[in-house]
Every structure is written in structure tokens, then in C-alpha cells.
Amino acid sequence: MEIKLFDSELKVMDILWKEGDTSAKDIAEILNRQVGWSKTTTYTVIKKCINKGATGRSEPGFICRALISRKEVQEAETNELIDKMYDGSSDKLIAALLGSKRLTAEEIQSLKKLVEDLK
């Protein structure tokens, strides 16, 4: 079975593959050093890994264990994009408000033609 993971989730899995079973607290510490995540962020990502079945947990101490190997992982397709809602320019939010859809291949073509025409 292949599980699709985002980069952030892979970051957690990397530690588990490299270090073996690790407590959530330790993962948070390592990632804070590595990529500057807050404890909350790391815990959220761990929870996502657990929900996807990539990670198992055992008490006490919230020890995490990798349930899948590196080979079984496929890079996730971005199907839930953040910039759907927000891209700092919040244009996407407006798009949502105005109910506009993403551009089709034809629309991309017509834009390219527009550039050619205006050159």
C-alpha cells in the first residue's frame, strides 16, 4: 500500500526512519532545531501521519513508530492547496468569493496568444 505524504509529514517520517522509535517530544525538539517548527506545528504534523496510517503511537511518552518504509511512500499531489484560500495576496479568497474557477488549458492558450498579440 502506498501512502501519499506531504513534505512536512516526510520530515517527521525521516526522523523515525533514521532514529527509530522516537517520542513526540523529542521529534519536536529535533525539528525545532532543524526547520524551526514550533511544538504545536510538529504535533499537528505527527497527528496527520498517524491519521494517514504512516505512524503508530504507543504510551507512555507518546512514542512514535514508522509503520511504512521509505519505499512505500509516494509524494502527495497537492490536492488541498493553501493558496486556494490564501496566498498572502488573498486573491484566492476573492476568487472564492466571486466563484471563479481555475484556468482551463484553452484559457492558458488564449493568454499566451494575448502576450504574442501585444508584443
Add this chain to the structure above:
Amino acid sequence: MTTLLSMTVSASAIIAAIIVIRSLFIHRLPKRSFVILWAIAALRMLVPFSFSVNIPHENTQSENVVVREFAPSEPPESTSGTSGAPNRDLIFGIVWAGGVVISLGIMTALHLRSRRELSEALPTDDTEIQSHISAEKFRRKITVKVSDRVTSPLTYGIVNPVIILPKDLPADSEEMRFALAHELVHIRRFDVLMKLVFTAAACVHWFNPLAWAMFALANRDIELSCDEAVLKQLGCKREDYAMALIRLEERRSISAGTAFGRNAVRERIEAIMKFKKTTLAGIIVSACLIAGTTTAFAAVNSDGYTREEVPAETETADVTDLDSNEYADVEWWTYDEYKAWLEQEKKNIAELVKQGAAGWTQSSGDFIWTQDIADETIALYEQNLEDIKNGAHISKPVNGSYDDIVYSYYQVEDGADVQLSTDEFYQTASEEDGTDYISDDTTDAYTPIEHNVSDEELFSKYEKFGLTYRDGRLYYNGEAVKYFDDTVAVDDTITEIITYLDSDGTVALTAEREKSDSGLGELTGIRVVPEEEYITVNTGFVS
């Protein structure tokens, strides 16, 4: 509540104006001008004060001009509780506040949700990107992160800006170079803060569709303005930049993201392709536009103010006895309107007295509102109201200027409106209700006086000159009198005007008096007024 409404009304006018300007000149003017114009509109929507443009009267002796400057308006929340019709206002206030809370809540929730996701972005150690950032001089520390959850570059954070780059954007690509330059312009210009202001304005005025139009268009214009700056800065070919943007869009459309509106992206590409180095002419035109709109904004603002406050100045009115045609576009107060306005104004004045607010009149200059002044002012308004009831036409401020308030007194005769001078109006009013008025020349105000003499007694002193009073009508040598007047100086300041008007009469008369130092002296006779003179007198002082 009224403050909010007047804010929304004046802001709507500005927004509508900007939309028109924008649709005409979007590709011809520096995009920055539109961002500035939107900012003006947004500030108008968020800053709850109004100011009046004080137009001083020249060559006028009229007194009791009340101009209130800087009438401080309370924030909408408190207004809703204190101003008139508390129940209705309270309901409106609650609905409005609820809308603000909901729209702000949605905005905040969306923002927090993406911020949470974005916190999972990973730092980049790409040297190329780092060197790009450090080449720019910023006081703020800029963090660059990479995420596989975004398809286009974005920036958040005002104090500590963070740029998030899409993971699949190659670090050495042209797109990356453009994207970074674009985001850095955003950071330098504090565009995130700017967007926050537009969002706040839209949320506060959530019930106004134009506010949302402003929100959407302002966000677009920020991007356009940013593109413009990048093109200027990098000096690259327009088509390269445009194609890079399209490639970004392309990537995005392959993955399941929502691209921004088609029209918006088309507009953006077009704007890039039509980009020209800003010319001096462009700068001048846009400076004029901004100045013009700002002025219009002040005018609209004072207009909004006018609608609320300026009737306060109705008594400033020089009594204008002009041909009615010249004032075809004058709006007259109706009795009900004026009454409603007066009720509101009484509260406003009471509030001013309570605050000890400063005011200004033509006659007394600056003053502080006291109970006496308030009583006096209200008495004048009530007189106006009474006048309106009696058929007087008192205009609303003409063209937003209280210089041009028209007092006009109409009497319907043979179905046609005949404009009477102020004096005649009071004569007519006097005839109808038996009240006489004291005319105070210094204030142009007419105050009713109580007569303790009967009409018979009043007219008896004219008997020796051939005037007789019988059964409520005046006769002169047996002929029915059409018009008679006499002006009696009661003392140095008060002049009593005695008038008589009877449309069935045939002869017009006026009392002759000695001229004396104090004005008018002893009665010397009665003169028949020739038809021509009578007409001139009655059709107004045309000179």
C-alpha cells in the same frame, strides 16, 4: 449609526468614481495611483469623523449663522445607542455589529487556517535564493520557506515577513527570479498591511456591495502595481515576465488549485504587456487625479455632513427675493422633513451643549455652546418650521453651500405661485392668523407679537386720513382696500409693520410718515400707491 451611514454613502461615491476612472485609465496611468485612491476610500470608511468646508459669507449682514466645525462624531457603536429612535437604531446597530463580527470572523478563520498550514513550510538553504534576499536592504528580517502546499509564491507577516515559495519552482529559473522580486516589492511596500486595511474596511461596511468591489479591485491593483514595480526594477522584457506568470498559472491549473479570476489574470497579463516607463505626463495626470479625488472626497464628505448638519445654517439665509425660475433646482424642505430634522437637531444641539463644543456664527464669531445659545437657535428653527407650515419655502442648502439657502414665501393666487417677499409673507401670515410680527432688521427674524389692541383700535388712528374699518375690512373713501401698510418704529431696534391685504379690494395704500433720526416719525397721511409701484413692490426687490 448615522455616522456609519454617512461614511458608507460618501465612500460609495468615491468608490464609484474610482471604478469609473479605473475602467477608463487602467492601462494608461501608473497603477500606484489606483492603490492610493483605494487607500483614500478605505480610510474614509474606517475613520469616523467628518469635517466641514467653511465657506465664509461675504457682503452679508445676516446674523446667527451657525457653522459647526468638526462636529465630533462618536464611533458607530455608541451612536446607535444615543441618537434618536433608540429602538430602531439599536436593532440596526446590533445587526451591523453582528455582520462585522461574522465577516471579520470568516476572514480571520481563513487566515489562521492557512497560517497553520504554512507553519509547516520548510526552510530553504538554497544559496541563490538567499543571495537574492540579502542583496536587498531591509530592516526587517525576511524568512524564505518552501512548501509543497502552495503553487504560487506568497508573503505573509508585516513585522517579520515570510516568503513561501512553491517547492516545484526551480531555484535558478526565471520564474523564481521574478517571483522573488515581486514578493520583495510587496514587503517593501507593506502591502500585507494595506490588504489588512482593505479587508477591515470591507468587513465594517459588509452591507455595502461597493465595499466588496473595492476590496476585490484594490487587491488586484496592488498586484498590478507590484508587477509594474518589478518590470521597472528588473528592466526585463514585458513578454518574459508575462510568460513566466502564465507558466505559474499553468502549473497551478494542472494541480487542483483555484486560480484567481479569469478576468483578473487577463487584466494582469494585459497590464504587463502594456507597461510603459512612467512618463512625466503620467505622473502629472495621476497626481491631478489623486488631488481631484481627494478634493471630491472632501466635498462629498462635507456634503454628507451637509445632509446631517447644515440645516443648522438655514437661518443664515439672506432672504433672497429672486425670481423663482432662477432656483428651479432648489430643493425645499417639506414640513415633515424639517420637523424630523429639527427633532434630530435638538438632540444634536443638546449634545453640543453637554460637551461644551465650540461653534461659530457670522455675528458672534467663535463661541461655546451654552443652553442660552441652544434655546435661541432652536427658537429660530421652530420659527422656520412654523413658516414652512404657513406655506413658506425654505430651501435645503443649494449645491452643498449654505451661502445659497433660499427663503421664499409663496402665496397661491389664482392657482399660480406668486412669490412674495419676506415682508409680504408675514403680512399674509398675519392676515390669516391675526398675529403680527416684529421684524428685527439685524437678524432678519420675525417674531410674533401679541396685540393687546383690537383691529378697530389699531386702524382708528388712520380714520382722519380717510381710512375706515368696517366688518373686518378696510375702506378708503368708500373703496375697498386691496393693500395697506404702515411701518411704526416702536423703539430703536424694533419696527412694527402693520399690513392689510385683501385680494377683493381695489385700492392700494401706504401710510406716509415723517422722516426722523430714529427712522420713522409721525403719521402725516395716506398715499394711494400707483399700480406700477405696487407691482414692483410686490414682485420682489428685483434690483
